[in-house]
Amino acid sequence: METQSMLKGGEFLIRPVEYQDIFIPEEFGEEARMIAESCQDFLEAEIFPNLDRIDQQEDGLMATLLKKAGDLGLLGLSIPEQYGGFEQPFLNVMRANEALGAGYSYSVAIMAHTGIGTLPILYYGNDDQKARYIPKLTSGELMAAYCLTEPGAGSDANSGRTRAVLSDDGKHYILNGQKMWITNGGFADVQTVFAKIDNDRVLSAFIVERDWEGVTMNPEEKKMGIKGSSTRQIFYNDVKVPVENLLGKRGEGFRIALNILHLGRIKLGATVVGGAKRTIMHSVQYANERKQFGKAIAEFGAIKHKLAQQVVLTYATESAIYRASKDIQDNMGRLLAEGRPAGKAAIEGVAEYAVECALLKVFGSEALDYVVDEAVQIYGGMGFSSETPVDRAYRDSRINRIFEGTNEINRLLAVDTLLKKGMKNEFSLFEKAREACETKDQPLAVEGIPYFEEKQAIIKNLKKAILMLIPGISEAYGRKLAEEEEVLMNLSDMLMQLYTLESTMLRVQKIEHMNSQEDILVYRDILDVLTHETAMTVYSSGYAAIASFADEEQQKGLIQALYQLVASKPVNPKEARRRIADKLIEENRYCF
Numbered sequence: 001m002e003t004q005s006m007l008k009g010g011e012f013l014i015r016p017v018e019y020q021d022i023f024i025p026e027e028f029g030e031e032a033r034m035i036a037e038s039c040q041d042f043l044e045a046e047i048f049p050n051l052d053r054i055d056q057q058e059d060g061l062m063a064t065l066l067k068k069a070g071d072l073g074l075l076g077l078s079i080p081e082q083y084g085g086f087e088q089p090f091l092n093v094m095r096a097n098e099a100l101g102a103g104y105s106y107s108v109a110i111m112a113h114t115g116i117g118t119l120p121i122l123y124y125g126n127d128d129q130k131a132r133y134i135p136k137l138t139s140g141e142l143m144a145a146y147c148l149t150e151p152g153a154g155s156d157a158n159s160g161r162t163r164a165v166l167s168d169d170g171k172h173y174i175l176n177g178q179k180m181w182i183t184n185g186g187f188a189d190v191q192t193v194f195a196k197i198d199n200d201r202v203l204s205a206f207i208v209e210r211d212w213e214g215v216t217m218n219p220e221e222k223k224m225g226i227k228g229s230s231t232r233q234i235f236y237n238d239v240k241v242p243v244e245n246l247l248g249k250r251g252e253g254f255r256i257a258l259n260i261l262h263l264g265r266i267k268l269g270a271t272v273v274g275g276a277k278r279t280i281m282h283s284v285q286y287a288n289e290r291k292q293f294g295k296a297i298a299e300f301g302a303i304k305h306k307l308a309q310q311v312v313l314t315y316a317t318e319s320a321i322y323r324a325s326k327d328i329q330d331n332m333g334r335l336l337a338e339g340r341p342a343g344k345a346a347i348e349g350v351a352e353y354a355v356e357c358a359l360l361k362v363f364g365s366e367a368l369d370y371v372v373d374e375a376v377q378i379y380g381g382m383g384f385s386s387e388t389p390v391d392r393a394y395r396d397s398r399i400n401r402i403f404e405g406t407n408e409i410n411r412l413l414a415v416d417t418l419l420k421k422g423m424k425n426e427f428s429l430f431e432k433a434r435e436a437c438e439t440k441d442q443p444l445a446v447e448g449i450p451y452f453e454e455k456q457a458i459i460k461n462l463k464k465a466i467l468m469l470i471p472g473i474s475e476a477y478g479r480k481l482a483e484e485e486e487v488l489m490n491l492s493d494m495l496m497q498l499y500t501l502e503s504t505m506l507r508v509q510k511i512e513h514m515n516s517q518e519d520i521l522v523y524r525d526i527l528d529v530l531t532h533e534t535a536m537t538v539y540s541s542g543y544a545a546i547a548s549f550a551d552e553e554q555q556k557g558l559i560q561a562l563y564q565l566v567a568s569k570p571v572n573p574k575e576a577r578r579r580i581a582d583k584l585i586e587e588n589r590y591c592f
């Protein structure tokens with residue numbers, strides 16, 4: 001069922017949302033549950049028993065395990081039936097990604113294959129290209145990679161030097177260049193390679209086969225983590241790419257690359273939830289087993305704090321990811337109904353939510369880093385041992401802040417995209433920002449009202465606190481705003497915290513409406529802790545931004561208003577965290 005009121009991407013900052021308008025994971029149906037179970041069963045049977053062999057990159061093992069996933073249909077979740085898949089709604093695909101996200105290096109390999117590897121061809125390929133490649137990529141007969149990064153072109157991806165020149169007979173593009181950090185590079189048969197034709201200023205995209213003459217590669221990179229994931233440099237020396245293998249139009253490559261990355265980012269947000277839940281399970285089980293000073297370390301307040309915080313961040317990421325995914329799914333459906341071809345509908349459907357995709361990639365990857373870091377701490381000396389599971393989780397998590405666009409680039413992108421949407425009048429961002437400035441000294445009352453009304457009021461105040469900064473920032477920096485990255489980072493930190501808080505609040509409210517029997521108070525504890533933290537972030541990031549852009553006179557008024565806007569009824573975060581931890585400790589597994 002389509003949610004009531006469709007928010008445009010980024011519009012969450014200016015529009016209130018009701019709990020009826022969002023999707024929460026508790027609403028997943030039987031099909032999604034079965035898919036998630038198949039993924040979990042697959043990890044239990046094929047991946048977890050083989051983690052050491054995978055990390056040692058045993059010859060042919062990763063490719064064999066990907067093929068096994070293909071045999072079970074797990075490579076075809078986004079693929080239409082005509083190409084051998086069983087196309088699932090976007091939300092179900094995300095649920096599968098979450099489940100597979102617990103699979104360490106394997107998760108990276110399967111995500112790269114089914115996501116950035118396969119989707120450029122599925123969404124931008126012509127009928128012939130799709131017919132040639134997609135069925136075999138779906139069955140696992142062929143493996144895929146996405147080749148954008150070069151030694152001199154990382155974050156500045158359009159600056160790549162790989163070149164394609166049309167042959168004299170017009171039948172081939174002759175490809176020359178080098179790609180770096182290519183996931184699945186060691187075994188991918190099919191590569192989407194981004195290169196510039198002649199002296200074009202923007203990239204084009206090509207489908208290249210590994211077996212073609214002139215395609216060579218370096219040995220495996222030696223990495224800090226995800227050691228089982230194949231990562232190679234690939235060289236293209238006078239490779240003859242048939243003209244039929246130009247993907248999309250000439251000069252469309254950069255757009256293809258970026259649009260595929262929006263999808264990669266939101267999917268990464270789901271995979272980190274899977275990884276975090278597994279690591280929390282290990283954390284609590286160890287904390288329950290390990291005894292010091294005559295009792296289980298789970299009984300110590302400092303450990304409870306860590307366990308609870310792991311849960312809060314994971315729960316918040318999960319709430320936000322599925323809320324955004326439903327908006328994306330609805331938008332894809334709407335575009336399809338308007339007559340867009342399926343590939344375009346999928347791409348435009350997600351691109352609308354580029355702001356959310358970028359914010360959630362950052363929030364999720366940093367949440368997972370917290371979870372794995374504190375897992376090592378909970379394990380103490382054993383956390384530093386390669387004999388325990390948290391060692392791998394810790395090393396494998398770090399990459400998430402680097403690939404799919406670094407977290408710095410995603411922070412900048414989120415704010416830049418939001419402001420551009422405002423400038424294009426896609427929604428009334430600047431009007432609301434001016435209003436927020438004018439009424440900044442009139443925060444909504446947040447005391448003496450029912451629980452969820454109070455949370456709604458706090459969130460409205462926090463939105464106003466962020467919005468009121470926009471006119472001052474725009475005025476102070478004008479066209480030079482892009483050079484003021486520190487301030488843009490302040491804004492994105494506030495935005496991501498706000499979006500996850502609002503998503504969590506709406507989820508908890510919906511849970512209470514759906515099921516009054518459930519042990520709901522602990523969800524209020526999660527919400528209270530997150531509310532407290534979001535208010536702190538908005539205050540500290542807002543303060544830093546104001547101190548950067550405003551003159552002395554302006555500063556006084558804004559900081560005073562900020563102080564009032566982040567105020568809320570005091571909660572006791574220590575007691576709230578203890579209750580969250582106690583539930584986790586009692587269940588001895590992630591149970592939220």
Ligand SMILES: Cc1cc2nc3c(=O)[nH]c(=O)nc-3n(C[C@H](O)[C@H](O)[C@H](O)COP(=O)(O)OP(=O)(O)OC[C@H]3O[C@@H](n4cnc5c(N)ncnc54)[C@H](O)[C@@H]3O)c2cc1C
Pocket residue numbers: 112145146147148149153154155156180181182183184223226231399402403404405406407408409485
């Ligand atoms: C294990 C692994 C797997 C990967 N898989 C793939 C793959 O399959 N396909 C592929 O194409 N690529 C892949 N990558 C590449 C990855 O996407 C890049 O590493 C990433 O985009 C960053 O580029 P870079 O490493 O050149 O860092 P740089 O761009 O050199 O960045 C270095 C630092 O500077 C910061 N920085 C750069 N520009 C700015 C700016 N304008 N403002 C502020 N800070 C900035 C970055 O955030 C970062 O902190 C992979 C990388 C790794 C490590």
